[in-house]
Amino acid sequence: MRQGALLAMLVLRANVVVPADTLREAIWGESPPESVSTQIRICISRLRREFARLGAEHMIETHPSGYRLRVPQNGSDLREFENLLARGRDAADEERPRDAARLTRKALDLxxxxxxxGLESRVVQMYAAKANEDRAAAYEELFDLELRLGQHRKILGELFEHSEQQPYGERLCAQLMLALYRSDRQAEVLEMYRGLRGRLRREIGLEPCYRLSLLYDMILTHNERLESRSPWSVDSSRPALMG
Structure with missing residues (x-):
């Protein structure tokens, strides 16, 4: 568990010096041993031996304030994910949705x-939160792209899975509603919307956002724009879905 927490911190903060105090808190929380500095050095030595077996013995650097994991541009799955995702967003900005979907899917497959x-460290989880949020955002971007490409049946299963994991996710709910509508499952669309609306009202005291309510109204009226539009890009100047 110590080695796991240490490695996670170095990977999540790749190419940045992680202070020894941060590593101490990540590994032992509020109850570090008296020999904490020695214990960290032992953990670092073990990691270096593991890296050496892979021919990468110089990846962990020692600095006066802590340690740094030196990772090249695509030297870790996390870095490659970030690079592929950036390329996918560039493709989307250039109106190349198929390329954007392919690159984003490739990034998420990592x-x-x-x-x-599986790591209970509060500090590790704090730093991991950004990576996990980036992953969740990437899935939402991917689903928008694939809905735009008419692949609603292909992603239905994934949409159900992610919606269950994020019961208050309005963008995911919108995507699932549109995919169900295009799959001729309108009764489930109404159930999805009413379920989310009930949870938001009951547990948070809020109504669904404007874009989700607009999508619901368009589904009720069988608006023809639902056949070829993304569910989440609403022009704030007028009630219409944009591509």
Whole structure:
């Protein structure tokens, strides 16, 4: 567990010097041993031996204030994910949705589950939160792209899975509603919207956002723009869905 927390911190903060105090808190929380500095050095030595077996013995650098994991441009799954995702967003900005979807899907395929899964360290989870939020945002961007490409049936299963994981996710709910509508499952669309609206009202005291309410109204009226539009890009100047 110590080695896991240490490695997670170095990977999540790749190419940045992680202070020894941060590592101490990540590994032992509020109850570090008296020999904490020695224990950290032992953990670092063990990691270096593991890296050496892979021919990368110089990746962990020692600095006066802490340690740094030196990772090249695509030297870790996290860095490659970030690079592929950036390329996908560039393709989307250039109106190349197929390329954007392909690159974004390739980036997400690098994940094997949430970052730092199974590590209970509060500090590790704090730093892992950004990576996990980036992953969740990337899925939402991917679903928008694939809906735009008419692949609603292909992603229905994934949309159900992600919606269950994020019961208050309005953008995911919108995407699932549109995919269901295009799959001729309108009764489930109404159930999805009313379920989310009930949860928001009951547990948070809020109504669904404007864009989700607009989508619901357009589904009720079978608006023809729902056949070829993204569910989440609403022009704030007028009630219409944009491509």
């Amino acid at each position: 994940w094997r589950g949430p970052a730092a899964s």
